[in-house]
Ligand SMILES: Nc1ncnc2c1ncn2[C@@H]1O[C@H](COP(=O)(O)OP(=O)(O)OP(=O)(O)O)[C@@H](O)[C@H]1O
């Protein structure tokens with residue numbers, strides 16, 4: 001595998017300087033290979049290589065070199081907002097060349113026209129899809145598209161949007177795909193009209209193995225058939241303590257949050273034998289206790305683990321908690337993180353060793369059924385082993401229960417190739433959203449023109465045609481598409497729901513419920529929104545089910561479904577409705593977390609989703625001119641974000657005033673922004689001098 005020293009690159013001197021400033025002396029094999037295949041001549045490429053092998057730099061060189069020679073704009077697309085931030089910060093270096101770096105994620109109902117002044121824009125697949133639907137003019141200047149983490153095309157939830165973005169991007173300009181190792185790289189490269197750059201090079205060699213019980217200890221058998229033993233009564237603890245006692249860090253992956261938390265507690269008990277940086281750990285523990293976006297119990301719980309150098313990490317934790325855990329692990333103060341597989345996706349958090357505690361995970365569709373995790377997931381997790389510059393090699397082991405099981409796992413995960421990535425457009429809701437997206441972003445089309453786009457999907461041709469036929473009929477029947485002469489276009493209702501970026505089934509569920517019902521109670525509206533395909537899902541125990549039904553004292557807008565699976569969705573939506581109902585009635589966060597058994601990250605996710613859905617519900621009711629429903633949904637929307645009763649709606653319009661400050665002011669007879677402006681001294685007394693000063697100024701701006 002060849003490398004190239006950066007001095008030899010046919011690049012602008014200033015670019016080479018920036019690479020050196022980053023400490024990059026030579027380009028590694030995937031980077032050298034990409035250059036050889038025409039990266040700097042603006043060639044389309046699909047780069048597939050392991051995690052941490054330097055794919056981002058390939059994109060940077062491609063984009064910067066292209067923009068400096070041809071002008072225009074470049075867009076860097078990632079599947080996760082966390083990644084968007086990370087890349088945005090990395091690209092700041094290029095501003096010294098006069099390139100302006102912008103970032104856009106989040107709110108879907110805008111065209112972000114302010115982005116027209118930027119040269120490189122970092123965004124997510126969903127956000128770009130939504131910007132195209134809003135026909136953002138500045139997008140016409142984009143001629144370079146980087147599709148990062150492109151293997152996400154294979155993901156059931158995110159895949160359809162990745163594919164739909166790629167179909168449009170490859171018609172509009174240069175496309176550079178960056179992906180983890182996939183087995184059908186040639187097929188995907190051809191589909192992108194790109195050259196394949198496939199390497200298996202890793203910055204740190206990876207030793208893969210299986211660990212299982214032998215007599216009363218544990219034996220690890222590696223791919224090269226070497227073995228070693230670790231001692232203890234549990235394989236994960238034995239292995240973790242072994243690595244940590246040699247100065248390494250460990251990422252432990254468990255299939256569920258509960259398992260991750262219990263494993264972290266177990267490991268913490270054995271950390272007394274390990275030399276830790278106690279002072280620094282105490283500082284981190286204090287930081288954890290001070291965050292303001294998490295519950296008291298979870299902070300207490302984490303504190304007790306972190307002072308022992310261990311933590312768990314999953315999506316139920318608040319953002320600030322996760323940031324502290326990740327950064328203290330990067331600084332090598334925290335020694336062990338026990339995580340769920342979501343951590344492996346994309347966030348750059350390497351460790352010397354990775355141990356995969358279970359290779360089964362709950363099947364989302366068939367309750368209670370377990371299936372083996374895909375090889376791709378194993379590669380993502382094991383790929384986190386080996387810190388460039390710290391470890392001479394990384395180690396990844398899979399826990400199995402017996403020697404017999406070891407053989408099967410060895411074959412499947414260590415010896416075989418990852419699965420091919422394939423289209424996930426093969427579902428009604430994904431495919432119908434795809435059709436809406438094409439018409440919304442590319443304008444009205446004849447049936448034949450629309451079929452051209454359908455033929456460009458990765459779906460088998462026959463299947464694509466079937467979904468096209470059923471989709472067209474369904475969208476016309478539900479007044480989302482209309483046909484004028486031979487042109488298909490969006491109806492008024494259709495274009496509004498496209499702008500709102502809600503799933504067509506969500507829009508139709510809301511419409512049908514609202515059109516056939518009288519004005520109802522708040523819980524009924526919250527339940528309807530949560531019940532839609534875009535609604536949050538949450539687990540509900542049998543005992544909770546009865547309690548929720550008992551507590552319900554008004555007519556819901558959705559009939560109780562017969563089907564078992566639908567019924568569990570119906571109950572899950574009811575629990576979400578009660579959580580949001582408590583939240584907008586100013587029940588405090590800790591009480592809600594305790595009462596419903598959720599984490600602060602879950603509550604935040606539910607509030608964000610329901611903020612968007614109440615907004616969407618309000619707009620659906622207004623486009624259908626359903627006045628009564630519109631008023632209820634509008635008020636609900638103004639209460640969800642901050643979690644407030646109606647009387648505080650005016651106050652929270654002032655930036656800097658959330659639910660706590662609004663309630664405090666209200667109790668002292670300050671009920672509207674006008675009252676703030678009229679009582680500056682009182683406000684400063686209540687909120688403190690400088691915050692008070694700021695709030696008075698903001699309030700004055702609002703009423704001006
Ligand atoms: N030629 C190089 N020399 C030294 N360090 C490099 C080089 N190229 C990239 N790096 C560093 O390697 C690290 C990993 O790079 P990067 O995030 O691009 O990996 P990746 O292939 O995108 O991984 P993932 O698949 O997880 O997204 C980064 O910190 C980057 O700065």
Ligand SMILES: [Mg+2]
Nearest residue numbers: 055056148149
């Ligand atoms: Mg990457």
